[in-house]
Amino acid sequence: MPISTELTARLGIQHPVLLAPMDTIAGSRLVRAVSEAGGFGILGGGYGDRDRLAAETAKLKGFARPFGIGFITWSLAKRPELLDLALEARPHAVMLSFGDPAPFAPSIKAAGALLICQVQSEDMARQALDCGADILIAQGTEAGGHGASRTTIDIVPAVVDLAAGRVPVVAAGGIADGRGLAAMLMLGASGVLMGTRFYASVEADGADEAKRRICAARSGETVRGVVFDWSRKLMWPSPFTARSLSNDHLRRWTGREIELMQRADQIAAEYAEAKAAGNFDVAAVFAGESAGLIHDIPPAAEIVGRIIAEAAQSLQGRRNSLPSPLVGEGGADKVRAG
Numbered sequence: 001m002p003i004s005t006e007l008t009a010r011l012g013i014q015h016p017v018l019l020a021p022m023d024t025i026a027g028s029r030l031v032r033a034v035s036e037a038g039g040f041g042i043l044g045g046g047y048g049d050r051d052r053l054a055a056e057t058a059k060l061k062g063f064a065r066p067f068g069i070g071f072i073t074w075s076l077a078k079r080p081e082l083l084d085l086a087l088e089a090r091p092h093a094v095m096l097s098f099g100d101p102a103p104f105a106p107s108i109k110a111a112g113a114l115l116i117c118q119v120q121s122e123d124m125a126r127q128a129l130d131c132g133a134d135i136l137i138a139q140g141t142e143a144g145g146h147g148a149s150r151t152t153i154d155i156v157p158a159v160v161d162l163a164a165g166r167v168p169v170v171a172a173g174g175i176a177d178g179r180g181l182a183a184m185l186m187l188g189a190s191g192v193l194m195g196t197r198f199y200a201s202v203e204a205d206g207a208d209e210a211k212r213r214i215c216a217a218r219s220g221e222t223v224r225g226v227v228f229d230w231s232r233k234l235m236w237p238s239p240f241t242a243r244s245l246s247n248d249h250l251r252r253w254t255g256r257e258i259e260l261m262q263r264a265d266q267i268a269a270e271y272a273e274a275k276a277a278g279n280f281d282v283a284a285v286f287a288g289e290s291a292g293l294i295h296d297i298p299p300a301a302e303i304v305g306r307i308i309a310e311a312a313q314s315l316q317g318r319r320n321s322l323p324s325p326l327v328g329e330g331g332a333d334k335v336r337a338g
């Protein structure tokens with residue numbers, strides 16, 4: 001049962017489900033799987049590893065389904081030539097998160113790609129619209145990986161109101177099933193962007209142990225902070241911090257961040273060694289609060305199919321159970337299920 005929205009029309013996709021451009025986790029294999037399932041895969045551009053980006057974009061050249069490539073904007077600003085490399089793969093969209101999109105918007109538009117901007121506040125949403133964003137992602141603090149402090153249920157309708165129908169708004173942060181998609185559509189979003197749910201999929205480029213830990217995590221076992229960034233000597237600009245699963249390393253250093261910074265060389269060496277050894281008692285598994293809703297590691301296509309079926313059922317259920325003045329008019333008309 002299809003769910004058509006402004007977002008599906010704008011991206012030319014079947015389902016309003018986007019894969020988040022997770023660093024090195026969302027590689028070309030996962031992008032293909034999500035796009036082939038009718039969603040929109042977005043390749044993680046990561047922190048500017050040119051060789052990896054060249055290898056992954058090469059695997060997407062000529063891919064017939066719509067797909068995107070995502071960058072961490074402040075990191076891209078240090079190596080702006082990587083945008084040209086990405087655009088050579090002819091993505092339908094480039095997604096920019098965490099920084100000023102203005103310096104990159106003109107080349108993205110000139111290449112005929114859509115500009116997707118992930119934002120965490122109304123000011124960031126205004127900045128993105130001013131430089132011609134075609135789609136806004138409103139990201140709540142529940143999100144895995146980097147983000148800020150506003151909750152999804154707060155930031156999504158705030159950005160929907162600010163966009164005022166000019167561009168579709170996509171919800172991100174804490175969504176892992178069809179109930180989440182249905183709820184976000186009710187808040188006025190045109191779709192969802194999911195990271196953590198797709199991390200625990202067959203095609204994600206993550207370690208099996210990391211995926212297993214996401215499945216085993218219960219609600220409330222993720223933390224947002226700076227410990228893992230500082231343990232890698234990675235200084236993110238304010239207001240961004242990272243959400244990850246809790247582990248021994250995080251418990252050891254939470255509340256002792258100043259000492260961690262003072263011993264940065266030693267900790268970074270130990271951290272890199274543990275990461276290379278796949279020791280997730282030390283190394284981070286970046287994941288969001290939705291980890292508590294995730295219990296399996298299916299193929300990405302199954303995740304997309306399940307979410308759409310569950311959301312369509314929820315939307316249909318609401319239509320049938322709500323008094324008639326609450327359905328049919330206004331916002332509900334923008335979403336067509338069935």
Ligand SMILES: Cc1cc2nc3c(=O)[nH]c(=O)nc-3n(C[C@H](O)[C@H](O)[C@H](O)COP(=O)(O)O)c2cc1C
Pocket residue numbers: 020021022023024025044045046070071072096097118139142143144145146172173174175193194195196197199286287288289290
């Ligand atoms: C492992 C991981 C890595 C991420 N890396 C990036 C990234 O490189 N660039 C980016 O824009 N967002 C990144 N994010 C955040 C996502 O874009 C998105 O906002 C988030 O995954 C949505 O919340 P969810 O994890 O609850 O689905 C990452 C998220 C995760 C879980």
